[in-house]
Amino acid sequence: MGTYLQLDHLSVGYNTVPVIEDINLDIQKGEVIALIGPNGAGKSTILKTIARDLVKISGDIELDTKNLLSYSFKDLSRKMAVILTERIKVELMTCRDIVGTGRYPYTGRLGILSREDEQKVYEALETVHAVDLADRDFNAISDGQKQRILLARAICQEPELILLDEPTSFLDVRHKLELLSILTRMARKKGITVITSLHEIDLAEKVADRIVTVKGKDVFGFGKPEDIFEEERIRNLYEIDNGFFDPMFGSIELQKPQGDVPRIFVLAGNGSGIPLFRAFQRKNIPFATGILFTNDVDYQLARLFATEVITEEPFSEIGDASLTRAKELIASCEKVIDAGCSIGVSNQRMQELKDYAESEGKLFGPEILSEMEAEER
Amino acid sequence: MNHNETGKAEFFSVTARRRARYTLVFVLLIAAFFAIIVLNINTGNVHISIPKILRIFFLRDGTATEINIIWKIRLPRIIMSAILGGALSLSGFLLQTFFENPIAGPFVLGISSGAKMTVALAMIFLMQRFKIVSSYVLIVAAFVGALLSIGFVLLFSRRIRNMGTLLVAGIMIGYICSAITDFVVTFAADSDIVNLHNWSKGSFSGMNWSNVQVAAIVVGITFVICFFMAKPISAYQLGEAYAQSMGVNIKVFRVALIIVSSIFAATVTAFAGPISFVGIAVPFLVKHALNTSKPLIVIPATFLGGAVFCMICDLIARTVFSLTELNISTVTSVFGAPIVILMMLRRRRGN
DSSP, rough: OOOOEEEEEEEETTTTEEEEEEEEEEEEEEOOEEEEEEETTTHHHHHHHHSSSSSSOEEEEEEETTTTGOOOOHHHTTTTEEOOSOOOOOSSHHHHHHHHGGGGGGGGGTTTOOHHHHHHHHHHHHHTTTTTGTBGGGGGGGGGHHHHHHHHHHHHOOSSSSEEESTTTTTTHHHHHHHHHHHHHHHHHOEEEEEEEOOOOHHHHHOOOOEEEEEESSEEEEEEEHHOHHHHHHHHHOOOOEEETTTTTTTEEEOOOOSSSSEEEEEOOTTTTTTHHHHHHHHHHEEEEEEETTTTTHHHHHHHOOEEEEEEEETTTHHHHHHHHHHHHHHSSSEEOOOOOOOOOOTTTHHHHHHHHHHOOOOOOOOHHHHHHHHHE | HHHHHHHHHHHHHHHHHHHHEEOOOHHHHHHHHHHHHHHHHOSSSSSSOOHHHHHHHOOOSSHHHHHHHHIIHHHHHHHHHHHHHHHHHHHHHHHHHHHTTTOTTTTTTTTTHHHHHHHHHHHHHHHHHHHHOOOOHHHHHHHHHHHHHHHHHHHHTTTTHHHHHHHHHHHHHHHHHHOOOOOOOOOGGGGGGGGHHHHHOOTTTTTTTTHHHHHHHHHHHHHHHHHHTTTHHHHTTHHHHHHHTOOOOOOHHHHHHHHHHHHHHHHHHHHHOOOSSSSHHHHHHHHHHHHHOOHHHHHHHHHHHHHHHHHHHHHHHTTTTTSSSOHHHHHHHHHHHHHHHHHHHHHOOOO
């Protein structure tokens, strides 16, 4: 394979004022690279510098073994296509026209599209599932459709490298997924290198081969998603102090309910607890939960939201210590909610907790939640 | 599969349908062009019937007065209004492309006024010394003035990418230039400004064949250059950054765009003075008639459309209040201003 794009001690910024210094990246052919980081961190600055829209401050960029600056704009246009965040302002142009501009580096002096060029336009539209948009006015289609058309335009340019600046910003979930899956497919199939900045870190984790974290001059990580996506690193990167990032699922969670004393105890397990945990988080009611095995999906959210989670090692039986602690908590809580977890061999002592709560007169089903809501009103 | 095939056939058939529309528009414009030439030769203080015109044209058969009216007065004037109308419209189209703003045009941006100022200065000072000024010198003077104005507009507007600011800057520069022109004219000797009065308000009258020749050469060459800029212009329509990513050398292209549009505007001003609204109205009408903004099609169509538009306006200026001739801007404003208002309304509704 070998390095396709190399940034060597690169400093980027505006008007000789560096935003990010000493960037060292080597990107392979056909890799999908995601740039993540807070707003204004300099993701666009890096992309614009690679696109030669901005002048680099120092260091070197090498594209396909040649210095980036040694390419003429024309040669570069056959290697690199861009999709920018700025919305384009056109008039009386159909989607076909927009996509057709991608053929620019290949057409003659007057820019007339040959039959072959039109064929390429057609294929590009097919790739992004937008043939039916061909003759619609570009200004009259939705943001998601526009983004697909711009992608088709980039494909039409037959580049080896596509740079995208936050391509998913204005899209709904479905269109985000669609766009990203087209990109990854192109990278796999045609060996096109993709460098994109992304706001959605959860998507970055799933889509990118490698991830660049961009923030100020210090936090600058580059590596595989599994190395980059540690909770602490993401929290630092975005300076999250009122929420959590869950690296396992790539999800972002809000702050846990305030207060150290749990009012509710949730008997959870096998995912039955998650809707309740979220409900208590929204209502800001502190709760405790258990007894969860640490490989339970409920555990992942419980550890972020609950004041206390009583846990056991996976596949072992519930021990006395946990059971006692659970009973203590049940005794001190106002209510116990049975989320409806199934009880099997290893967690059969959950039944004891249920019976205990029942005898205390505190046991309720999940439906109690709506009653609590009514009460609060 | 079958569905796919029909979709594909449909996709490629659109190109042919669009070409048919372009052809139709061009045929109509050319027909209008010749119809108006005939009408223009035919009408005036002295009415000359069409058979007579044909006889004069092909057989040189007619009274000396009629031949003179046609050959020395009407024909150069018509051809001049066609050439300059086309140049003015294209200047507008290029400026709109440059500023990414459909309201931009040589008059609104003060470019015509700038050119007018330098032409007036050149006329007065050169007349005093040499008693005669060549058309080329006036074009150069106008070009310098045009660049001067556009330089100021750029200085104001590059930082603030706002339509309003751009227009205010242009209008202010227009006023400043007009003030200087008026000042100079007020204190100039009457003999130096004999020709200045009509000209400074915009008029196609008094054109001779040597004027036509100079204008044809300058506009002709510039038109060819402009036509070959169609490709980068098409890229530029998506914005600067995209154009560059397609291989356009933006710095060179921007300078070329400004120079070409200034030459057009300058030539018009040097010969016919400032003419309003043509540069905005014609490209708008032409683009909508063609239903495209493809420069390769729009550039020749705009030239043709501008020629037709100005010939019609000149005909009206010349004949409606016969014996008294209207300023050409009076007529172009009557037709052009409502179109600009229409554009504004459409944009607002679009947003």
